[in-house]
Amino acid sequence: MNVLLITIGSGGDIHPFIAIGRELQSRGHRATVLVNPYFESNVRHAGLGYLPLGDEIDFKEIMSIPDAAHPRRGGMTVIQKMIFPRVKDMVATTEAAINQTRPDVVVAHHIAIGVPWVCDKLRIPLVTCVLSPALWLNPRDKSVFQQGMPENPPVWFMRAGLWFARMQMRRQYDRPLNQIRAELGYAAKRDMLFSDALDGHAVIGMWSPHFRGPLDGDPASGVICGFPWHDDSPRPGHESDDVLQFLDECERAKEPPILFSLGTAVVHVAGRFYHTAAEACRRLGRRGILLTNRAEYAPKPADLPPGVRAFSYAPFSQVMPRCACSVHHGGIGTTAQGLRSGRPTVIVPHAYDQFDNAARAKRLGVSATLWATRVNPERLTAALRGVLDNQEIAARAAALGHKIREDDGAKAAATCLEKIASG
Numbered sequence: 029m030n031v032l033l034i035t036i037g038s039g040g041d042i043h044p045f046i047a048i049g050r051e052l053q054s055r056g057h058r059a060t061v062l063v064n065p066y067f068e069s070n071v072r073h074a075g076l077g078y079l080p081l082g083d084e085i086d087f088k089e090i091m092s093i094p095d096a097a098h099p100r101r102g103g104m105t106v107i108q109k110m111i112f113p114r115v116k117d118m119v120a121t122t123e124a125a126i127n128q129t130r131p132d133v134v135v136a137h138h139i140a141i142g143v144p145w146v147c148d149k150l151r152i153p154l155v156t157c158v159l160s161p162a163l164w165l166n167p168r169d170k171s172v173f174q175q176g177m178p179e180n181p182p183v184w185f186m187r188a189g190l191w192f193a194r195m196q197m198r199r200q201y202d203r204p205l206n207q208i209r210a211e212l213g214y215a216a217k218r219d220m221l222f223s224d225a226l227d228g229h230a231v232i233g234m235w236s237p238h239f240r241g242p243l244d245g246d247p248a249s250g251v252i253c254g255f256p257w258h259d260d261s262p263r264p265g266h267e268s269d270d271v272l273q274f275l276d277e278c279e280r281a282k283e284p285p286i287l288f289s290l291g292t293a294v295v296h297v298a299g300r301f302y303h304t305a306a307e308a309c310r311r312l313g314r315r316g317i318l319l320t321n322r323a324e325y326a327p328k329p330a331d332l333p334p335g336v337r338a339f340s341y342a343p344f345s346q347v348m349p350r351c352a353c354s355v356h357h358g359g360i361g362t363t364a365q366g367l368r369s370g371r372p373t374v375i376v377p378h379a380y381d382q383f384d385n386a387a388r389a390k391r392l393g394v395s396a397t398l399w400a401t402r403v404n405p406e407r408l409t410a411a412l413r414g415v416l417d418n419q420e421i422a423a424r425a426a427a428l429g430h431k432i433r434e435d436d437g438a439k440a441a442a443t444c445l446e447k448i449a450s451g
Contacts, residue, residue, distance in 0.1 A: 029057040029449045032131035034122060034140050035157075036111070038087065038293040039261075040361030041137060042067050044159060044234050044437070047256035048135065049076040051438040052445070062125045073262040079125050082117055091296035099175035099401060102379030107201070107221075111141055115208050118142040126150055132449040135232075135441075138163055138225040141205070145214055147228075153448050154228035157441075160360045161233060161240035162384040165190060165222060168245040172387040175377070175399055179387040197221045226250075229448050232441050235360070238431045239367065239388060251444055254435035255364040259343040271317065271342035275350045278315050283335065285315035286412065287347060287354040294357050294378040294400075295321040301376070302338065303327050305355065307405040308412055309336045317347065344369075353415055355408070357400070358382035363389060370429025372415040372422060374408070376400050394425040 031052055035045040042063060049059035053075065060077030061067075065084040072078055091097055095105040119142040126134065131152060136143040138158045147154040158164060162171035167187040170180055178185065198219055206216045217223070231247040233240075236255050278285050288305040290298050302318045306327050309316035315335035319342060320326040326338035344362065348354050348369035356362045358375040363385040366373045373395040375386035389395035398411045415421050 029133070029446060030129060030131045031057060031059050031133050031135060031445060031449075032062060032125060032129050033059060033135045034062045034081070034125075034143050035137040036064065036081070036140055037137065038291060038359070039067075040291060040359040041159065042070065043258045043361055044157065044256040045135070045137070046071060046074045046076065047258035047438040048157075048441045048445075050074055050258065051442040055442060055446075057442075057446075060125075060129050060131075062121065069262050070260075073260065074258070077129075079121075079128070081121055082114060087293050088296040091293060097294050097297045097379045099377075099379055099383070099399065103173075104200075106380075107139070111139065112201075112204060112208075115142045115205070116212065119146055119212055122146045123150070126152060133229075133445050135445065136228075141220070141224065144224045144227045145209065145212075149214075155445060155448060156226060156228040156231045157234060158225070158231060159234050160381040160385065161235055161388070162381050163225065164231075164233060164246055164250065165226070166243055166245040168243050169240070170387070170391075172384040175383055175401070177383065179390060179397070194219060194222055230444055232444055234437050234441065235364070236367070236432050236435045236437075238428060238435075239364075239392075251440070253440035253444065254437035255368070255432065256437035256441065257345065257364075257368075257435075258438075259345050259361070259365065261341060261343070268342045268346070271319075271339050271347060274317065274337050274339075275347065278335075279350065281315075283315050284350065284352040285309075285317050285335070286312075286416075287317045287319065287351040288356070289319040289344075289354070289362065290321070290357045290376075290378075291359045291362055292321060293359075294382075295325060297378065298325055301400075301403060303331070304403055304405050304408055306332050306336050308408045309333060311405065311409045312412060312416075314352070314412075314416075317342075317351065319347075353412070355412070358385040358389075360385055364432070367394065367425075368429055368432045368435075370426045370433075372396075372418075372425045374398060374411045374415060376403060392424070392428060394421060394428055 033045045052059040061071045062079045095101045133153045135155045231250045233252040310333035318338040344365035353372040355374045358377040377383045377386045378400040386397040396411045
């Protein structure tokens, strides 16, 4: 079987596709990833085929777009400013990649606008890969799409919200997308951001059923596969060995640290988050690890309290299980690793699906939520005390972590792809 995987976004959007590709190759299949050149080294390091999608992105530049990480307007801003202007290139590049690789199945990120158009035109089986449960857009689900929404919304609220969102997207997005479709020779469509995101021979949900199980109203071809696991990075300047040595030191002192991270995108709008994190560690008398992505985002070493160290990157799978708890932005990949670690979390959502992931973890009783707009030393310290001093949260996190570690989303996704290719 020959599979073309197409994805866009930050690290949390790319790693699941690499995990699926690795599983496919382990079964003797061919897997090629069409992705932005920023992630070329990640794909090649995993031993997968690589094709470039667009010019290399700079996440710092993207996050500098006004409202790109706004707690309510962030998602729409990214779609309008970053994705829509590149739809024509997505269509052309996808068609060229299909003609070059001749795949039996295409697996596409749910927001890779234009890929379903090409697959339908060329009659190539499409599997849409949805990474976060909120994006199945089920009114029976308790999804939280932005800051300020109820964390446990009733069904009537969800129905009304999704109806309003559909009307809003129909007005704002169908016209520009249909203009592009007309220029490329495609017929007009309706509700594209809703229909294309759930299109294909299968719609695979890459999250654990322990995080969000099947519900009435899910996509008819939907399959919840489980979280996929991949967080290896070959990028230079990452001090994974130094982080592990520091963790060894913490273990010898019997003082597990608190981990702080904001991923690969919103880290560029971190402000004084890491300074606040260091201050919270000082107030708690705890050791800490600050994963800052870039050295310039870290406090100066002289400003760090004893036992707190800043590093650019380390794989969460190696670090989180050895920490007392983690504080992160709530990206789906980071959330998955946090759940898998069996440790409590404090999630600091900034935008996008992060509010929903935070709400789900909180409802599971393993996490607290502190909005990024409300972070200060007092509130962060209080949130950390709330999870670190609560034995019930610790017990629930450990039990859930055991269940999550049994997930193998990449294996389930690969099996789904094999069934589609064979039949």
